Amino acid sequence: MKISVDRAKCQNHGVCAISAPDHFELDSQGVLQYQESFDEGHLEDIEDAMDSCPLQAIVLNSA
Template identity: 40%
Template sequence: MIKIDVDMSKCQHYGQCVFEAPNIFKLNDDDKLEFVATADDSERANVEAAIDVCPMQAIFMVE
């Protein structure tokens, strides 16, 4: 199990993370980021990719 957190004070809702981990991140109807806070280990690589592409370095993962 992994835990995901996003610093919403940094997030600019660009959505790059959505492309890398679509099961975790999505932009809602107001183009605001929503995410699930816990996920199966199988999502680890996708979340790591999202962390790498986030231009604001706003995404954090806790083992």
């Protein structure tokens, strides 16, 4: 599975970076950066990030 962020929806609130800091972060300009790939052991953190996104901009896609 891979993480995908809908950039048209994302407003760089950064709540996902709090839920899953190993996979999401705001860069020095406040723009969300993320890792598409992750190992299954981090699925719970990724799901928390998805749930916490106020605009529901994060989705998981089959690899």
